[in-house]
Structure formats: structure tokens, C-alpha cells
Amino acid sequence: MQLTDEAKWFTEMFSELKDCNEEEQKQKIKEMNENVDGMNKEKFRSIFTKELFNKIDEMIEVKKLTMGNVLLLMKHIGFINGTKICLLHSFKESSLNKRFEKMIVIENIKKEEKNENFLANLCKFYLLLNDGIISTEMVSIIMPCLLKAASKKERNEETQKEVEIAFLALSHIDRYYFLRQELYLKEIKEIIQNHQEHYNLSRIGYQSAWKFLINRLFCDEDLERLIVNERHFVTEAAKELEELSKCVDWKKKKEEMSREEMKEANISKRWIRTLGFFIESCTLWNDEFIELIRSIIQVLRAAKENHGEISELCIYFLRSAAENRVVKIEDLLESEAVDAVLEEVTQLHVVNEQTSDYLHFFKILCERLNSKREIESDEAKINELKRKAHEKLEEEGYEDCIIGLRCCMNEVEFSSYFLVENIDDYFIYC
Template identity: 45%
Template sequence: MEMSVTEKFKELFNELEGCDEVDQKQKIEEMKRMIDEMNEKEFESVFTTELFENIHKMIILKKFSLKDAISLLMCIGSFNASFIILKSSFESSSLRHIFEIIIIDEEKKKERKNERLLIDLCECCLLLNNYNVDLSKDLLGICIRYLLKVALKKEEDKETQKEVETAILALSCIRKLQKVPKELFLNEIKEIVFYQQEHHNLTPLASRFLWLFLMDRLDNDESLEDVFVNELHLAREVARELEELSKCVDWTRKEKEKENRGKEVKKKFIIRRFLYAFFFFFFSSSKLWNEEFIELIMSIVQVLRASRDNHKETFESCINVIETAAGKKVVKIEAFLKGGAVDAVLEEIQRPTLDDKIAYNGLIFFMNVLYRLKDEEKDEMEEAKRKATKMELFEKMEEEGYEDCIFGFCNCKVESLFDEYIFVPNVERLFVHY
């Protein structure tokens, strides 16, 4: 009977201790190839706290060089970061604590500082962080400083591009909720983004994770919103990234028909990370932004339509993001019309296979839009423009009988996102009083 990939990996790892340096390197390369073949469950079953403790012991006993350990850990970390593995294992290991001590001690040296070691250990600590442990202020400052130094490299040879990609991937692992003072990164990040926009020097993966890092920083610092949106053109750039990612996924294949592994699956996970970041951005922001948000809404709608039949989790995330955006003054109402969101949601609520959660989100989307139109009237919005938007919205809903479809849900009981049944409120008055 053929051994599973996890059994082969464990067997190779157990053989490391008795190998010479050359054999160890060969086995490590083979183990790294195996990691790329694993799915999420296989990965979690192998990379336990016990494994990290064994790596630490082998380093102490000089049966495993620190350089080779880092090589293996970087591969583990890249998988961990790309697939958002949330199981804690490295954080609770002694290896993590030793790495952090080495980083801080090495940084304190005034002479003969090993910068390459510092960068490697910073990347390991962040890539294996799992998003659920706050880094100390000192460690965070060191990691950001050294990794940005790598990310600022502009050479376009493959080796440098890979270094930059790994550094940005590691930076994107800093927790969304962890406060990162903008003084630590803003000027450098702006330089990286501006250079990328002009020269396209970053790999696709590096570019995507750069924007994820930026969107995560918005959670704790509203002062960054204007810089990110109007200077760095966040909405436009992220829309393009999402569009390119969507093209790389075969949405026609059902998730259960394909193994949860490979480059395509990694791209799907990155799409979900983008959608997760959008949700919090729209939820927390209170400003009304520029026309580039039409492009962003269009790209989300594109993923929504593509994922509708076979990728339920991604599809529900898209609906959730659109509904949240409609309830906030981040995106103008016209963007939902021009970006195709109104059409997409209208299509969903009349599908014969409509489920409670989609019905709930769809109806809340329209109620948010209608309330927004009323609020904008109170805010003395340009009347002709408001009336034109309202007329376009209502005509679109009336053409195919969508208005009747929405009324059909009035006072119906549907299951909300909070797993409890609610009554959909009367929406007739919103239509009647406009």
C-alpha cells in the first residue's frame, strides 16, 4: 500500500537526524516538494508543536544546522501564510521563543550584525504566526524595518524578486488587529507601490499580499484611508488584482470534485482574504470615496457570478461584502448600479434555489440602498442626480417584476447570518414614499 504524503514526510523528517549534511539538504528539498502537494488537513496533521520542538532539539544538539532549519521553516511558513492556517502550533513552541530572543539580541549588536540571519528569522516568525498572536512592540519594529528594506529592492532578477515576494508575504501576516504605527512603514510602502505602478517589478503574489498588508492596516488607523484610496488608488489596484485572480480559478468545477491543493486553490484562498479585508474596510470606513470604487464593485460582482454555482463560501462572502458596502457611505449608490451589483443581487433573490442567508443579505442590500437614497436627500444631495439614480434603480427593478419579487419577501421569516430567524421588515413604505 502506497504511503500517504504525510507518512512520507514524517519518515523523511525522522531520517534527518542520522544523515550527513549533503543527505540532509536532499531530504529537505524533497520535503519541501511534499509540502506543496499537501492539502490543509494534511498540513495541520504534520506541522504540530511537537514537530517544531523536535526541530529545536536537533538545532541545539547540532544535528540540524540553523540554516537548513530555516530553509524548511520558510517553506512551511509560506504554505501557512498563503492558506491562512489558523491552528496554533509554532506560537506555543520553544522554537518561536528562541527565534525571537536571537532576533532581539542580534539587533542589539553594534558590530558584526548578521543581517541575513535577522531577515530570515523575522520572516519565519511572521510566516508561522497564524494571525492569532500579537508580536511585542520591539520585535514588530525590527521585523518591519528589515523586511521593508528587502521589499524596497528594485532589481528584477528572479532571485531578488523571490526575496521581495517572501518579505511582503511575511509582512502580510501581521495581525489585522495589531496596531502598527504608520511611521514604521508608510513612506517605504508608498515608494514600493509607486514604483510597482510604474515599472511592474513585483511578482503577482507579492503585489497581492502588499495590498492585503495595506488593507489590514486600515483597521486601526483611519488617517491612512485618504492616502491609500486617493494617493495609492487602493480600489483601482485591488480591483485589478481580484480580476486577475478570478481568471486563474476554474469556477466551473465543484469544490468537492477537486482536491484542496495546488496553485489554483491558493489563488482562491487569496480571493477570500481580499473579500474578508473588503468587508472590514467597508464596515469600518465612514467616508464617501471616488469613482474607482465602481471598478472594485465590478470585480466583486465578477467573482460573485463566477462562484455562484460551485463555490458557495466565496459566493456568500461576495454577497456579504456588497450588502455591507451598501449600508455605509463608502461607495456611492451609482457604483452599485454601474458596477452591476444591483443586477446581480436582483438575479439572486428570484432564483428557485434561493436559501435563507442569501435572501436575507439580498433584502438588506436593497433596504440599505433605499435608506441611503433617503439619507442623501436629507443631506441636500444634488436633487436632479438623486432623482435620476432613484429612477434608474426603480425602473430596473420594475422591468422584470423584481419589485414584486422583493415584496413577496415582506414579513417572511428567514434565517439571518446570526443563525436565528427574523422577520423581514415591510419595505413597501420605502418604495411608496420615494
């Protein structure tokens, strides 16, 4: 792989560290960290390879790199990896990963001489760089340590940054881990409630606290009542998305955005991805959800031209909402979800994965409008909804669009990988 100019610069700076004293190393690492901030995922991955992490391990072994400076570098790498979701598999495969795993275990079993801050810092980047896929033993050590770090209430900038990184790391504990509520719920509930009253967390810290909790919902359905009814997750998420959208000019392309705008856009993406996890398993529904769907649609419409990854997450959320039977058909109509997806469908000219998500929305809507289960609940209401849906689809030329895509499918090999073989299934017969 040919190195980019940024990768060459970083590699040269890194090679100079072995000949520097501790203070000189610290200054160089700060400069390196600043340079990493603006990198995209591809450049980031091209630098932080298994070979680089192994070199860091070797430099620690021969005492050419102080542990304080290692933490300064690694914590920042972990933060960038966690916020951009770069998926650095290279760290997990490195000797440095094994070294830090041993250090965490050893530091944790200490008694009076245990250094809580040092242990917390080790846990933060270890979890962030392993993408939350770690052993159950490591989870049992890391989670209480980071919950304690995240519970600090000091308002100074340094402490708040440490709280933010602690929550970011916690939010990466994989959602397939079952964690007993007594291990985390009291602390997380208090932290979220405290923020709702005093606004003491950063945007990404607050989002990460919720993501940690939503991840637990996957294996613990009992949490949902607290999440939805007591702490009003849906209202909070809609409010955060609205506030974030005010800070981002979605008409700009990524490369035109300021660093602050990119940060806010990435937090929006994290919220929508978390909401996607939530809507897949949601069993409680109330009027608050309509405003949430409207917030998602607002982001979809604003981001679709220049931010394809975010618009794809939005449409996937809407598809998941349509699939979830607790979301009423009238809510999809009232929230303008149908209008928003129609806007996109009538502009489609190619068959790809995003086309599939748009059309599956209507396939699901069709199935539900003709479902015995839906009709038996209130036949008159369903007939009225059918009429409204049909009028809306007819007005926007949905049928002409499907016929056009049928021609497109005949020209594109393997297009049926994205769509069902019989495209007539995407017509809506009301």
C-alpha cells in the same frame, strides 16, 4: 485524529532526518516542502502540530538538525500558512516559537557581527506562523528588518522570492497595531510606485504590499488620501482582479485546478478580503470605485458555483459597500451590484449565513431609500432611484422569493440566527 496518507508520509520522512547528514537532510526537506505545496488546510494542520514543532526544537537542541535546514523547512511552512491562511495556532504554543523569539532578539542587538539575511529569515516565518499576533516589542524589531528585505531591487529569481515572502509576512502584522507613519510609509510608498512603473514585484508580493498599507488604515485615517488619490489603490485592485480572473477557470472545482490556477485563485481571495477591510472604513469616493464593484461582481458570478468561500467574500464586500454612506445608491445601481445580488436572491432555497448577507444588502438599500438623510440631499433623485430599484426588484421576482423564504424559516429551527426575526423587514417598500 487518524493520520492521512500524506501526514503519515511526512511524519516518516521527518523521523528520518535525525539520521541524515546535512546534505541528505536538505534533499529530504526539499522533497517534504514539495509535498506540502498541494495540501489543503485540513491536511496541513494535521501535520504541523505543536508536537511536531516541539520535536524540531528538540532536534535543534541536540544538534540533530542544522539551522540552515531548519530555516529551509520553516520558511516554506510559513509561506504556505501565509498564502492559504491556515491559522496554525500550534506554532505559537510550541517551545520552538519561544526559541526563535529569543534568537530574533539576540540577533537584533548584535552590532558588527549581525547577520541581516539570517535575521530576516527568522522574522519571516516567525511572523507568518504567529498570524501577525505578536508583541509590540517584536513588531518594532521585525518591521524595519522586513522592510529592508522587501526594498531589494535585484531582478534575479532568488531575491524576488525573498522580497515576496518579506511582503507576505509584513501583510500579516495585525491591523489593530498602530504604527507611526515615519516607520514605514516612505519605504512602502516608494516600493508601490516603483512597481507601478516597472512591474518588478510578483502578484502576491504586490497584493501583500497593499494589504500591509490597508491594514494601517484601520488605525490611521490620514493614509486614505494617499491610498486612494495618489497611488490609486482602487484602480490597481480592479486591474489586478481582472488580470487574475483571466488566469483562472472558475468553472473548475478546486480539486480540478492546476497548482498555478489555485495560486491565482488564492491571490484573488486575498485581494477581495483586503478590499473588504478597505470598504468598511472608506471615507473617500470617486468614479473609480464603480469599476471596482464591477470587478467584484465579475468574480462573484464566475466563482459562485464552485468556489463558495470566494463568492461569500464578494457578497460581504457588496453588503459593506451598501452600508457605507459614501457609496452612492446610484453607484450600486450603475455598477450592477443590485442586479448581481438579485440574481442570487431569486435562487435561494435555504436560510443560512450567506442568505443573511444577500438579504441584508436589500434591507440596507431599503433603509437608505427611505432615509431622511438621503432624501434631503436630493429628493427628486432619490424618488427616481426608488422607481428604478422597484422596477428592477419587481421584474426579477424579489417579493416572491422573500415570501418563499418566510415559509422556509418556519421549517428551519434557529434560522432567525441568520435573519432578523421579522422577515418583512427584508421587503423593499419604495
